[in-house]
């Protein structure tokens with residue numbers, strides 16, 4: 096079975112879909128491209144900020160380590176201070192000065208003799224205690240020493256917890272003390288590791304903190320030694336190490352941290368100002384990737400929303416334009432159908448949706464008007480030709496039933512009229528009579544005066560017959576010089592009377608050229624049409640034959656009972 100072809104979608108639907116899809120696709124591409132560009136730019140800016148902060152922190156930390164090391168070194172070499180021994184008031188004052196330079200940092204400053212016994216200290220803490228086994232004492236005896244972060248051992252119970260709540264940890268500075276070129280002991284400074292937190296707190300602006308930026312410090316082995324929020328020792332205990340950068344030299348990178356989060360991270364090596372204070376730290380600043388790219392996300396979402404809104408608006412406008420175009424096209428096709436069907440007054444309307452369609456509609460309009468005018472002309476011509484044809488047919492029909500010479504009905508017409516008259520007579524119960532009229536010795540006229548004169552004689556005879564009879568009587572040329580006459584509502588007697596009058600009238604005239612002309616007439620009648628046409632005419636012909644036989648120029652009835660007369 097053949098299925099009907101599916102109807103294609105409307106122009107308005109097609110344009111709306113195509114336009115909307117295009118704008119949505121364009122918006123997606125634009126959003127992606129813009130997002131990519133913004134991500135790159137934001138990442139670069141944020142990375143620079145992180146690097147800057149990590150560098151700042153690293154420099155301040157390096158400067159602090161160096162400054163403390165230098166202080167310890169310079170003081171240890173001032174033999175005049177230690178000339179009075181380790182427990183002298185002079186030495187004690189120096190310890191207090193060192194503590195006073197940073198009371199919240201330099202928590203313990205002390206002097207140990209060659210045996211490792213503490214001879215003087217701030218707050219007299221550990222006075223008399225042995226520090227022989229402590230690394231700062233052992234390393235400090237050999238020369239200036241800066242010790243990496245470590246938990247408090249002997250001082251753990253003597254000092255309050257750090258400000259962040261964690262147990263105290265120290266960075267140690269130590270240097271040997273000499274008198275007269277002879278080493279007499281070791282100067283030790285235990286600086287609170289809270290110092291690192293203070294440095295980082297200073298480096299990080301409030302804005303940076305609000306943005307979630309944090310700074311971590313990792314030691315030479317990659318172990319965490321400082322983490323924000325008092326998490327340092329907890330993370331260290333958990334074995335947290337510096338996160339893996341794909342390529343640390345390439346600068347800030349998106350890195351996965353121990354907590355599973357992704358952070359934009361920048362790592363800076365501690366820029367040590369002297370070999371002794373180079374503890375090999377790495378300072379890492381990080382910012383959550385979600386926060387770094389939050390603005391990008393917002394911007395791309397806005398662009399996407401604007402794109403979708405534009406697509407909707409564009410689709411609506413495209414739909415409106417296509418609707419106008421479609422309405423014009425529908426009006427044009429309706430008008431074209433009306434023109435095709437010949438609806439009166441149908442014409443192609445002017446399109447309003449676009450200049451091109453208006454030009455098309457105007458061209459179609461003028462073409463249609465010309466076609467309609469041509470069709471109307473053609474129809475007028477066809478009607479005229481048809482009328483002429485009908486008239487020609489009527490004329491042809493008339494000619495087919497008319498005798499050309501006398502303009503009387505011919506025999507064919509007479510036969511039809513006879514049948515009709517007989518039917519009438521039958522229907523109405525009237526009498527009907529027929530005459531058969533024949534020119535006498537007509538051959539002579541032809542022979543003597545020529546055929547043309549004979550024709551004139553026949554026309555004269557026809558006119559005479561027509562002039563003498565009623566309008567309701569029928570006069571026809573029956574053939575040659577013979578004429579047939581029908582007299583409706585006429586009895587045989589009356590018909591014989593009329594025939595005699597005709598014989599007398601025609602025979603009494605004098606005609607030009609041929610002089611005299613007579614006729615013989617046979618008369619036949621019937622009552623109520625009770626006879627066949629051929630029979631009636633045969634009877635008239637028989638009567639004519641008798642009139643000829645009886646001497647011509649007379650009328651004879653068929654049954655012979657009527658009087659036969661001669662003019």
Ligand SMILES: Nc1nc2c(ncn2[C@@H]2O[C@H](COP(=O)(O)OP(=O)(O)OP(=O)(O)O)[C@@H](O)[C@H]2O)c(=O)[nH]1
Nearest residue numbers: 534535536537538539541546547548549550575576
């Ligand atoms: N000029 C002319 N002659 C015709 C026409 N029709 C018939 N005739 C002539 O009529 C003549 C008839 O001659 P006939 O039949 O001998 O009859 P008639 O001479 O009239 O003699 P009767 O009838 O016996 O009195 C012929 O010469 C025909 O040629 C016609 O249309 N024009």
